[in-house]
Amino acid sequence: MKKYAKFGILIAIIVGSIAWVATASIQSSKTYYVTIAELTKMGQQASSKRVRVGGDIQEHSIVRTGNTVRFNLVQESKTLPVVYEGRDPLPDTFKDGAQALAGGRLDDSGVFHAQEVQAKCASKYAPKPGMAPEGLQKKIVNKV
């Protein structure tokens, strides 16, 4: 069964090399999802790992100076100051109150340096306070 051995070897080479590339690249590209509380607890360790931390962007905390953008992330009443120095433009969804996911490293002074920031609007668009239609605020669902 020389023929099948040939196929076997070829398949093994292909699958093997894909698996090898896949596992070898995990180390360099993995990022940890953490909460702000976990991040502050990690302390020294945190500065060596690539982490992603999520939260809501604190109202009126966004300050843009040139290419750097500073803002605060809030999660379960914990606040994390973030500096974004990445090259890509911040997404249009990045605004006060939006959910954001910042990827980067924590420095020794407790400021998070983000290389990338993803943001999405909290699943739906909350109208400005006071503008919200009454019916939507007190929504009692009437199942037909």
Place this chain on the structure above:
Amino acid sequence: MENIGALALLLAFCISLYAIVSSVVGRLKNKPFLTLSGERAVLAVWALVSTAAGILVYGLMTGDYRMAYVASHTNRDMPAFYKFAAWWGGQEGSLLFWSWLLSTYAAIAVLTSRRGHRNLLPWVVAILSTIQLFFLMLVVFVVSPFQVLAVDRVVTSVADGMGLNPLLQYWAMVIHPPFLYLGYVGFAVPFAFAMASLIERAPGDSWIHTTRRWTIVTWLFQGTGVSLGSAWAYHVLGWGGYWMWDPVENASLLPWLGGTAFLHSVMMQEKKGMMKVWNMVLISATFFLCIFGTFLTRSGIVSSVHAFAESPIGAYFVSFLAVGIAATVWLILDRINFLRSESDLESVVSRESSFLFNNLILLASCFAVLWGTLFPVITEKLSNEKVSLDAIWFNRLMVPIGLFLLFLTGVGPLFAWRRTSIDSIRKNFQWPGIGTLVVAVALFAGGMRYPYSIISLSLCFFVTATIVLEFFRGGRAVAEKTGTGFLPAVIELTHRNTRRYGGYLVHMGMVLMFIGWSGHPFNITSVGEVAKGSTLKVGAYNLKVLDLFEGDTPNYQWETAKLEVTKNGSYIGTMEPTRRFYKAAQQATAIVALRTRLNEDLYINYAARAGDKATLQCYVFPLVSWIWLGMLVVIGGTLVCLIPSKVARSYPRTEVVGVAKANAPVEA
């Protein structure tokens, strides 16, 4: 009104249940009137779901703000086009849309295959109705699109709705979801036929012949949907990217990869009666990946930049997937003897083996993408740490896989069935091979130092050469025989075997996309804060800020920069990147200034404004338009595949197309 809609859905739910029972009982007890009534039930379900959908759309178009769905997805000022599109803009509506598409597909399947497949059809009806039952259950009992707003049990309406995200108010984004859904839902039909033939132990490959065109159409929809999504990201989002391996993007790519593998490996079954189990597995996997994709976008188990309402329907999907996959696996294992292969693999250098490796690679990439997407879920379960893999990981893995696939695209169609002789290899590959090396050396000598780009571009040349050679040889043969000119001969050739030559065109489209991707390492970025009169340099371009100004409309406020653009010192025009702030949604969006040429795009995004200074992000993206061009060619090629061939083809199983007939065109 909304009560009629909800009632129609409830009735459709009951009738689907009836369709399952009557088809199965009718087939088992051999009662034709029962199976016939099952088929009619499918049509009734279509009518009912269409009624419900019509009512919802009517509510959206006329602005019936008593309905919760209408109030949260439209507003008064929205153009009618977007009001209609709100049908699939939210969770409830999109599930109803899914269900409506499925009922339409099922009705078409019943109407078109009533004659030929008396034995299969009852099972097809039963399987499609089971899937339909699941989706109807969701829209009837879990997330009804017909909920009305009420305060203290009194139905109220609101003055105006919340509108649609302005980022999504773009034509490509409006038609992108329906295309993806047409793809997602469409795979249900070939799956149903495959399972039906397994249940019946139907002889032959009739399910493949019946559903072949169906699969191609579905695959086309899926591919178009993915393309539209990436084109939208590039043109609207202002970051200049088109693919970031986000879970939701991956979810749309997975069934496409599975479907691609399936479209290739069915040829093996048609021609040689091989890979029967494999095809069953592939079509089932593709179908379940579609359901999985819907689940991924709806459940929020992995975080994504795509904002979707998180909801409890995830658990329903997981149960449906678990039961469905278990049933399919059991069915295939139970009938494995019936799926025995009719011939054997003979040589590593053969068409069969190139199909095998094509499938292996496609499936491996599918698995890799799935693994990468679910990695946070897996690690959280295993080690309680949520670890995600980012685009770097995907690129490192998928780029070599893609290049290998590109290589196979060139090699595969030129190998003969069974085995290929050294002679034919030399004949077919000598010139393309030499040309490829020349291209690679020339690129290196020309100063290109990115190995992947060099490999990719030279492989692109290789594949193009082999495809052109195929058309040239075939066209010349036809021209000699019929005495027509070369160009009509090529058209004639294509018309004689549309699937083969249309397939080549699809391959050519993929080549164009690879050319576009090869430009990626040469992207140039330049970000700067500019004031009136200052200049910014990006690559060969010089941007001079003529003016910064702003304005106001009832719908949005805008800020814009007027730029004078020169390239290598010569004036090429003015560009006006703009930023809009939509008042209703409190959302900013960029109107990117784009100068598209075949060699490169100049892409300018107005990012922010502080005082009298504006931040501009300027990029030069070489070759990026080739990607969109390639997507169009893929669509065109697929459409060619769908034209019926002029010559009716039979599928002779025993024909040897090998050494002796190496020159004869091999049917693909």
